[in-house]
Amino acid sequence: MTESVTMLKSPIERPLPLVRQAQPAGAFPxxxxxxxxxxxxxxxxxxxxxxxxxxxxxxxxxxxxxxxxxxxxxxxxxxxxxxxxxxxxxxxxxxxxxxxxxxxxxxxxxxxxxLAEKYKAERLAFLNDHAAWDAARKAAIKSRKGDRAAIRNALNQLGPEPVAPxxxxxxxxxxxxxxxxxxxxxxxxxxxxxxxxxxxxxxxxxxxxxxxxxxxxxxxxxxxxxxxxxxxxxxxxxxxxxxxxxxxxxxxxxxxxxxxxxxxxxxxxxxxxxxxxxxxxxxxxxxxxxxxxxxxxxxxxxxxxxxxxxxxxxxxxxxxxxxxxxxxxxxxxxxxxxxxxxxxxxxxxxxxxxxxxxxxxxxxxxxxxxxxxxxxxxxxxxxxxxxxxxxxxxxxxxxxxxxxxxxxxxxxxxKIDAKLRRAARLLSWLHESWKEPNVSLPDIYQRGPSFIGSRKSALGLVVELEAHGWLRKLPGGAVVAGEHRRNVWHVIRET
Missing domain, CATH: 3.40.50 (Rossmann fold)
Known part of the structure; x- marks a missing residue:
């Protein structure tokens, strides 16, 4: 299910949930x-x-x-x-x-x-048996000098080829x-x-x-x-x-x-x-x-x-x-x-x-x-x-x-849209790991979750979080983690 991006009318509105709250797993019987x-x-x-x-x-x-x-x-x-x-x-x-x-x-x-110990012993026996079978087969063919019926009878008596363990x-x-x-x-x-x-x-x-x-x-x-x-x-x-x-x-x-x-x-x-x-x-x-x-x-x-x-x-x-x-x-x-x-x-x-x-x-x-x-x-x-x-x-x-x-x-x-799923993961990181009140794009794609590897992907997720009311852009930028950033968003932590 894909949700369209709709900007909130007012920053005081309650943030919208990114995804439907999943039902808890039932107890395994x-x-x-x-x-x-x-x-x-x-x-x-x-x-x-x-x-x-x-x-x-x-x-x-x-x-x-x-x-x-x-x-x-x-x-x-x-x-x-x-x-x-x-x-x-x-x-x-x-x-x-x-x-x-x-x-x-x-x-x-x-x-x-x-089985490994058993295989060692059986493989040696198989190799010896197969060598004997192969030698007997060659001897049976050679000794009959082209007599097809005799060769066939000798090979039938020899039996099937040994099977490897x-x-x-x-x-x-x-x-x-x-x-x-x-x-x-x-x-x-x-x-x-x-x-x-x-x-x-x-x-x-x-x-x-x-x-x-x-x-x-x-x-x-x-x-x-x-x-x-x-x-x-x-x-x-x-x-x-x-x-x-x-x-x-x-x-x-x-x-x-x-x-x-x-x-x-x-x-x-x-x-x-x-x-x-x-x-x-x-x-x-x-x-x-x-x-x-x-x-x-x-x-x-x-x-x-x-x-x-x-x-x-x-x-x-x-x-x-x-x-x-x-x-x-x-x-x-x-x-x-x-x-x-x-x-x-x-x-x-x-x-x-x-x-x-x-x-x-x-x-x-x-x-x-x-x-x-x-x-x-x-x-x-x-x-x-x-x-x-x-x-x-x-x-x-x-x-x-x-x-x-x-x-x-x-x-x-x-059925949840993949982009919303990633936005939810970013929001979890902002709430649980990011201690600053504000955040910038470099903070997200350089320090954030590993699945966000570029400015473009970070911006797309920020747009979703802003649309749902979890981020509010600060006009003129702000200082974040000791550095002034031009594009900065305030993290909404409570609903």
Missing amino acids: IEALGPILGEAAVAIHELVQSPPAMCGQAVLAAAALAVQGHADVELATGQIKPVSNFFLTVAASGERKTATDQRALAPVRKHEEF PLPLLTCPDPTFEGLTLAMQQGQPSMGVFSSEGGQFVGGHAMSEENKLASAAAFSSCWDGEPIKRVRAKDGVTILPGRRLAMHLMVQPDVAHILLSDPVLVDQGMLSRYLIAALEPRAGHRFHKEPSPKSRVKLVNYEQQMYTILQRPLPHANDNPHEVAPRVLRLSRDARTMLINFADHVEGQLGPDGELKPISGLANKLPEHAARLAAVLTIFADPEAHEIGLEAVERGIKLARHYADEAIRLFEGA
Whole structure:
């Protein structure tokens, strides 16, 4: 929404708000995560003092990564889908994203160390076996002296070429899709894109202007569980079935705005696959508080359960360590009925005046999101499970509703004009960091927020603040910070 610049009639008028006051984020339903995941989220919150929603996102995303290779879920419609999930956490700098991510992913890092040691031993065995196989193949061909039938029979007896062990890589922070394809071709069939600095991914090669449509479509296909397909002139055709991908990106608000307001990503449908949480900042409220004695015990319980799942052998397809063949997790009768009722409720809110109409892309996938979440919670609690019960679906729906509420709130915020958003950031800097009663243009673009890099950009934002009554120009200039300036504005600090 773009607002026209209208000068105030009188300096005594109350300043106008630059943007509509955003609704506060709803409390993340940590209790819906179940005992082990929920307690782990609370423990990380107490130990790190990061926002509870961030902690809930982090452990839920880690759990999705751990279980996604073991089972798929049968939806109420009968479709079989992965239990993989894509998460996006929006938090300002200094909200301890990295520390939170490190706690949640500690079992994953430990398992990667185990896989690295295992890979060393298996790779040596593979190289020796492959050398022996290659030598035997050459000998079989040479000794038959051009006898095609004899050579064919000898090669059939020799057996298939040995398969290299998968690379010990479970997560990567900012891959291109081609790089991810190569990693999944040579590495683990179940992987995750996890980054506490998600801006590197959003601003990287994969999401550049020329690549983002293709990348978004490719990542969306991974979420859907479709085989990865790539056709390149140099590399030929690559088809990779049986791969699973989880994702958790932690990004700053400005980066999130870029994603949420990008018409290409909205139209393509990638954003409807993300479960988003935007957090209220905790900076200034993180005074020292001893965590409860049980916090570390709760975290250990989480790590042990995660590691138990990660250590379980993946169900490989045709003995291929690079491809999984997950079992199907089905809904109980009552769970299926509840999910159908939820889907009908969502459909009823998608009409022209429906509550979910502004987020119709996500809303159309809410029943599937709820089923996937319920499946993750089920397998995490019981790695042997073959059925999703009523309680798990209730918790999955509760989480899905929360994500829908967040999406509606963020959709409204994404409509705010970018220039007004920058003007609001400048006003925050003037109120919180600039101690002088007056300000000049050089003060703003030389000392102000880093996104203002020129006189032109500073002037444009000053015009907006002046129009809304937050700055009042002083005729004839004034002294600011010890220097006389020709163009000076008085900062209005109270309304």
